[in-house]
Each structure stands twice: as structure tokens, then as C-alpha cells.
Amino acid sequence: MNKRKIVIQGVEGCFHHLAVNAYYGEDVDIVPADSFAKLVELTQDESVCDGGIMAIENSIAGSILQNYGLLQDSGLVIEGEIFLRIKQNLMALPGQKIEDLREVHSHPMAINQCRTFFHDYPHIKMVEMEDTALSAKNIRENQLVGIGAIAGDYPAELYQLEIIAAEIESIKDNQTRFFLLKRKNEVVANGGYNKASLYFSTSHDPGSLSYILDCFAKENINLSKIQSLPIPGVNWEYFFHVDLEFQGPRQFRNALDTISHYAKEIKVLGTYNQGIIIT
Structure with a gap:
């Protein structure tokens, strides 16, 4: 059986490599990329790999903003997440x-x-x-x-x-969150997911964003992440990337149906199960 091939940003020994081993095990071939843009490009190519893994945020340094933009236009799907305890030396x-x-x-x-x-x-x-x-x-x-x-x-x-x-990071409980990425046509349907990542834009009407967020609250959905990103070519207008946590898919679908009447554009980047922390 051929080994699974996973694209990472970096070289052998980097934290992306450790995240791959933590999620898939060590019987994996890594495909190195020298940038996040190259990671996305290689992951899109089915002749190169079976998927990719991408850091998206760190508990100390914050979000990697460029990666949200790369995901929007990539056609790739988030199929999972993992949190890796980071020790810097x-x-x-x-x-x-x-x-x-x-x-x-x-x-x-x-x-x-x-x-x-x-x-x-x-x-x-x-x-x-x-x-x-x-x-x-x-x-x-x-x-x-x-x-x-x-x-x-x-x-x-x-x-x-x-x-x-050893362990010179400013805060010792230092974690990086990684997304597991697949090509859209290769994602296996998951009927039991409890987390989703999506982005949308809103009108300039007063309260439009707060109304959408209230829709999530009414469905008892936890908004675990919200990140604004400029819309290219449109001054002072933004996409909003959100991560949502819920008990089951029905809550998510109900909220999605409701906000579709108020958001200008909605794209679901992936539905998956909440990740575990690897220490």
C-alpha cells in the first residue's frame, strides 16, 4: 500500500511535520513547500499529494491572516483540525x-x-x-x-x-491550530460533524453583522472565531471568516438557512469534528 503524501510548509522536523505525524501517524511521506501559497498550489494537484496541512493561528502570535485569504480562493476543503503544543528552543x-x-x-x-x-x-x-x-x-x-x-x-x-x-516561548501553554485540507471532490461526507468554518460578507445596513451573529446565538451555536479580511478591489468592505461549534449538523443547517437571507455571500470552507490538543 502506498504511503499517504501530505504537503507541509517547511522542511523535515518543522512543526507542520510534527502535526502530520500526530494526526496521521509516522507512516506518511511529507511533501515540503517553501511558502503557504506553494502549499495550497501543491495540495490542489492530485498527482502530487493526498492532502495538505496548514497552520492557521497561534495562541500567542494570533492568526496567520494570509492563510485565510489563500483558503477562500483555493477550492480546498477543511476536513479536520488539530492543536499542537508548541515548545520553542x-x-x-x-x-x-x-x-x-x-x-x-x-x-x-x-x-x-x-x-x-x-x-x-x-x-x-x-x-x-x-x-x-x-x-x-x-x-x-x-x-x-x-x-x-x-x-x-x-x-x-x-x-x-x-x-x-529550552522552552523560551513567552506563554508556556503555547498552541498552534492546523487545518487538514483536501480537494473538494475527495472529501468523504461526514454526517456527525460538530464544527464548521465559513466566510460571508454583509451589506452596509446598520446592524447587519450583529443580526447574522444573533442568528447563530439563537441556534445555540458558539462563535469560537471571527476574523475580518478585506475584499480585494473593494475599499473598506470585508469578508468575515467564522468558526462555529454546535451539538449537531441540524443547528448549523438551520442557522445557515437563516443567515442566507441577510449575508451577501456565504461559502462553507469545511464541516468537521472539533480537534484534539497534542502535547
Whole structure:
């Protein structure tokens, strides 16, 4: 039987890789992408993969706004979610101390998660890179002295770097939420879902957004996420991405029928079961 192929943003050892293993198990081939846009492009291609996994928000650094926009236009469907406990470490080539470092490289989200730690080290320049694990890999392959990386435990082991400071994230209960993505024609119908992601736009009539949100409340649906995104080419008008939690599909369908009379545009990005937290 062929291994499942899943597209990730980053290289071997990154948090996307860990999320894939946590959700699907370790008997999976990863397909690396150097950006989220490339992740979406590769996931759309059935000759490349069976699906993709994409980080969408972090409990410290917040939403990855570009990814909401990428999903809107992708034609991909959210089939699940997973929450991964994120532990960030400062690492470098063996034998170095934090006083020896001139720069620290990592993904911007990882840097944002660790800014409090670096307040005590103003001599260190923070440099944004495409990926946490790639930052570690780059140090090893190029023998970069005086350069550190922020990444998880696995990249330190994989690329033989020494952890100078462990678990440097500002808040220890640091979690990243990932969406599991599939092509629309390959999603298996799920009759027992209890969560949904969708987006819509509204008119400029006073109270139009609050009326739509009230429709969800009347169906006893929990609004666990709301994110506004500009509508391209239309100044000062917005899409609203929402995540909804409910007891069963009927509540969701009833609310969807009601808001369809008041929202200008509605697109369901996926219905799925609430994800678990992997520590």
C-alpha cells in the first residue's frame, strides 16, 4: 500500500511535520513547500499529494491572516483540525553561548512567540526566515558561527545543534491550530460533524453583522472565531471568516438557512469534528 503524501510548509522536523505525524501517524511521506501559497498550489494537484496541512493561528502570535485569504480562493476543503503544543528552543552549533550570538533566525510566528525572552539580549538581531526547522538546517549545513535558531526539539536532534535555552516561548501553554485540507471532490461526507468554518460578507445596513451573529446565538451555536479580511478591489468592505461549534449538523443547517437571507455571500470552507490538543 502506498504511503499517504501530505504537503507541509517547511522542511523535515518543522512543526507542520510534527502535526502530520500526530494526526496521521509516522507512516506518511511529507511533501515540503517553501511558502503557504506553494502549499495550497501543491495540495490542489492530485498527482502530487493526498492532502495538505496548514497552520492557521497561534495562541500567542494570533492568526496567520494570509492563510485565510489563500483558503477562500483555493477550492480546498477543511476536513479536520488539530492543536499542537508548541515548545520553542534557542539552538546553535555546539559549544556556543547566548553571548556569542549576533543573530537568531526563525519563522516570524516563532519569533513573535519568544520576544519576551530576547528583551534581555538586545545585542541579538532577530531575522525572519521561511521556517523554524529550515533555520536550524541552514546553520548546520553552512556551519554558521554566531547564529542561532528558534525551533522545536526535533530539529535540534535532526541537525545536531545544541539547545542553549529550552522552552523560551513567552506563554508556556503555547498552541498552534492546523487545518487538514483536501480537494473538494475527495472529501468523504461526514454526517456527525460538530464544527464548521465559513466566510460571508454583509451589506452596509446598520446592524447587519450583529443580526447574522444573533442568528447563530439563537441556534445555540458558539462563535469560537471571527476574523475580518478585506475584499480585494473593494475599499473598506470585508469578508468575515467564522468558526462555529454546535451539538449537531441540524443547528448549523438551520442557522445557515437563516443567515442566507441577510449575508451577501456565504461559502462553507469545511464541516468537521472539533480537534484534539497534542502535547
